[in-house]
Amino acid sequence: MTGTATRGTPRRSPDRDRRLPGDIDMWVMVLGDLFFFGCYFVTYMVFRALSVEEFSAAQRHLNIGIGVTNTVILLTSSVFAALGVIAVREGALKKAERLLLATGACGVLFTLLKVHEWHSEITQGYTIQDEFFSFYYVLTGVHLAHLVLGLLILGIAVRELRDPRGRRPGIIEQSVLFWHMIDLLWVVIFAILYLMR
Amino acid sequence: MTSATSTLTGSDPADGERPERGGSRDVRLVYWLFAAFYTAMSVGVCLLGRATPPPRPDVTDLQVALWFDKHQLGIQVGFVFLLVIAGGAAVSNGIIGYFMKRMSSGKVLAYAYIAAMGVGAIPGFHLLLICWLTATFRPDRDERVLHLLYDLGMLSYNGSLGCFTAAYAVLAIAILYDRNRVFPKWFAYISIWQIVTEVVATQMWLFHSGALAWNGMITFYIAVVIFGLWVVCLLHLMRRAAGAETSRTPALYAREA
Amino acid sequence: MTTPATTDKALLEKDRRAFLLVWIALSAATVLAWLLAPGEPESSADLGWGPAAAIVLLGLVKCRLIIRYFMEVRHAPRWLQTATDAWLAVLWITLLGIYLFWPGSQ
Numbered sequence: 001m002t003g004t005a006t007r008g009t010p011r012r013s014p015d016r017d018r019r020l021p022g023d024i025d026m027w028v029m030v031l032g033d034l035f036f037f038g039c040y041f042v043t044y045m046v047f048r049a050l051s052v053e054e055f056s057a058a059q060r061h062l063n064i065g066i067g068v069t070n071t072v073i074l075l076t077s078s079v080f081a082a083l084g085v086i087a088v089r090e091g092a093l094k095k096a097e098r099l100l101l102a103t104g105a106c107g108v109l110f111t112l113l114k115v116h117e118w119h120s121e122i123t124q125g126y127t128i129q130d131e132f133f134s135f136y137y138v139l140t141g142v143h144l145a146h147l148v149l150g151l152l153i154l155g156i157a158v159r160e161l162r163d164p165r166g167r168r169p170g171i172i173e174q175s176v177l178f179w180h181m182i183d184l185l186w187v188v189i190f191a192i193l194y195l196m197r
Numbered sequence: 198m199t200s201a202t203s204t205l206t207g208s209d210p211a212d213g214e215r216p217e218r219g220g221s222r223d224v225r226l227v228y229w230l231f232a233a234f235y236t237a238m239s240v241g242v243c244l245l246g247r248a249t250p251p252p253r254p255d256v257t258d259l260q261v262a263l264w265f266d267k268h269q270l271g272i273q274v275g276f277v278f279l280l281v282i283a284g285g286a287a288v289s290n291g292i293i294g295y296f297m298k299r300m301s302s303g304k305v306l307a308y309a310y311i312a313a314m315g316v317g318a319i320p321g322f323h324l325l326l327i328c329w330l331t332a333t334f335r336p337d338r339d340e341r342v343l344h345l346l347y348d349l350g351m352l353s354y355n356g357s358l359g360c361f362t363a364a365y366a367v368l369a370i371a372i373l374y375d376r377n378r379v380f381p382k383w384f385a386y387i388s389i390w391q392i393v394t395e396v397v398a399t400q401m402w403l404f405h406s407g408a409l410a411w412n413g414m415i416t417f418y419i420a421v422v423i424f425g426l427w428v429v430c431l432l433h434l435m436r437r438a439a440g441a442e443t444s445r446t447p448a449l450y451a452r453e454a
Numbered sequence: 455m456t457t458p459a460t461t462d463k464a465l466l467e468k469d470r471r472a473f474l475l476v477w478i479a480l481s482a483a484t485v486l487a488w489l490l491a492p493g494e495p496e497s498s499a500d501l502g503w504g505p506a507a508a509i510v511l512l513g514l515v516k517c518r519l520i521i522r523y524f525m526e527v528r529h530a531p532r533w534l535q536t537a538t539d540a541w542l543a544v545l546w547i548t549l550l551g552i553y554l555f556w557p558g559s560q
Contacts, residue, residue: 016465020534021526029386030525031537036390036419038545043414045549047407049556064488071484079477082524086466086473128400134409138400142393149389180524184517188545190484191513195491196506196553 022177023170030181033146037185040142041192044135051131058132059197061124066117067194070110071186077106078183081154081176088161088172096172097161103179104154107147114144139189143182150175150182221448224439227292232432234285237278238322245275248325248354249421251412252347255405258340261347269333276326283323290314293431296438297368298449300375309367317360325354355411356402358395365391380434387427394420476523480516487512503554510550517542 020027048055084099118140121133128134157175160166243249247268256264265272290311297307328350332343365388372385398420401411408414490505490512501509521538522528528535 016529018529018531020530023382025382025386027534028383029389031541032387032390034538034541036423038541039419040415041545042548042552043408043419045552046556049552064491068484068488072481075477075480075484078520078524079473082473083470086470090463090466128403131407134400134404134407138397138409138415142397145393145396177525180520183524184520187513187516187520191487191509192549195487195509196549197491197501 022174026174026177030177033181033185037142037188040139041188044139044192047131047135054130055132056197058126058130059193061121061126062136062194063117063120064194066113067190070113071190073106073110073113074183074186077103077110078180080106081179085169085173085176088169093161093167097158100154100158100161100172100176103176104151104158107151107154107179107182111144111147114140136193139193143185143189146185147182150179153178221442224292224295224442227288227295228435228439230285231289231292231435234282234289235428235432237282237285241275241279245271246279246326246329247271248329248351251351251355251417253406254348254351254401254410254412256344258344261344262336262340265329265332265343265347266336269336272329272333276330280323280326280330283318283326286318286322287315292435293368295449296379296435297371299377299379299438300371301377302371302374306367306371310364310371313360313364313367317357317364320353320357321361322354324357325350328353351411352402355417356398358398362392362395365389365395379438384430384434387423387430390423391427394423472523476519480519483512483516506553507550510546510553514542514546517546 080099080103084096084103087093087096087099118137126133128137153175157172160168160171252264293314294307294311297310298304300306328346332338332346332350336343369385369388369392372380372382372388397409398416400409401413401416404410404413404416409416411417487509490508491501518539521542525538527538
């Protein structure tokens with residue numbers, strides 16, 4: 001699974017050099033974001049532990065079906081993005097563009113479902129009056145803000161692919177890297193908000 | 198400070214020797230003013246004014262009056278001092294604007310940054326000083342009025358965000374479009390975190406306690422760590438950018454004769 | 455030896471298959487975690503030890519698959535592998551630890 005063999009023996013894929021996907025700037029962003037989101041998650045968990053009964057009762061009002069659907073949508077978007085990078089490396093730029101557009105479409109679908117979910121929760125009266133829901137709206141809101149930024153970045157990547165003078169593979173890798181981070185953070189959010197109750 | 202010939206770069210092509218340090222003397226001077234201002238602001242706000250770490254938002258009128266009474270001297274000394282040097286904010290924005298004008302992404306973004314930060318300093322900095330100074334210099338006022346000044350100061354200080362988000366956004370855009378690589382791209386991303394924390398800070402208007410109040414873990418402590426990190430990175434990067442200026446760097450403004 | 459071009463092509467094809475398998479595994483793990491969480495809104499039972507640990511483990515595996523495969527950290531320099539693994543371990547162990555062992559939380 002790690003893709004690396006023990007030291008001293010040849011690597012499993014000796015024809016492949018170790019390299020940083022994307023660039024170091026995007027990794028500063030990703031690692032930093034992971035760290036700060038990690039702080040948010042731990043804070044949530046501590047506050048949850050301080051009033052388990054209330055949080056647990058509130059968590060039961062979440063629509064877990066929408067949560068699962070959204071998770072699968074984001075995972076699918078991520079696999080489209082990953083395949084898009086392969087297409088760029090193959091030189092199949094049209095295909096790459098289509099894959100990135102499919103990624104973005106999944107992102108839009110996620111956003112629509114999320115907004116629908118928020119809407120139905122608010123109309124049912126689950127607002128920030130409740131401590132769990134205040135965390136819920138902040139965590140999912142910050143995540144959605146990242147996702148919208150991710151859509152913007154995907155748009156930049158698609159423009160890069162269409163521009164005959166552009167087509168720097170680095171830009172595509174960086175934007176896809178950011179997109180995977182959105183997926184990664186959602187997996188954690190889904191687990192702690194929807195499942196661990 | 199070294200001799201005048203070696204520090205004034207970008208001016209004298211006949212000067213055979215390479216300068217010992219890059220960057221012109223005035224850029225370095227303003228850089229240090231920036232550093233000194235931010236240090237003074239931290240000392241004034243944290244140690245003397247007691248606005249950071251923040252006092253509790255969930256207190257009664259009487260507790261507020263007692264709190265102001267307890268910290269009267271510190272607030273008066275610290276905040277009067279900050280009120281006197283408040284212009285340092287303008288100088289600090291100016292030096293960032295200077296480096297932004299070095300970027301190939303255009304001067305408009307530099308002006309937008311300076312203007313947004315300048316306007317943001319009024320609710321984000323001045324109003325806190327004025328509210329709490331009023332409260333400590335007029336301690337005989339009604340406790341409810343003191344409580345209002347307490348709330349107004351803190352909410353204005355932490356909860357005013359539109360100008361700052363705009364400033365961070367134009368800074369990020371300027372860095373990402375810049376081809377001169379004045380600042381590295383990762384600093385643009387860190388500025389984007391700042392926008393996120395500022396937006397999350399809206400929540401402190403709604404909550405009186407917990408992780409999202411103005412002394413909350415999420416709205417305050419994590420945000421302050423990100424802000425501190427941002428300032429430290431900025432200090433380092435401006436130093437590097439100033440050092441990268443050579444004798445061939447074109448001047449942004451005319452030299453005095 | 456194959457020429458570099460065909461090696462590249464074979465490698466890319468291998469990556470593509472790996473991505474699709476990872477996607478299936480991730481989706482399956484999501485559905486599995488769903489089945490572990492009590493479904494009815496009325497049921498008041500908390501997750502026990504077992505399901506909670508299983509959900510955390512599934513989350514951890516999912517995150518690591520995304521990082522290692524989609525983000526291509528498996529071919530990245532070792533410091534990045536260490537950093538991401540450390541984040542994963544610290545985060546999930548802390549979350550599970552708070553969930554299970556915080557005084558009065560169970």
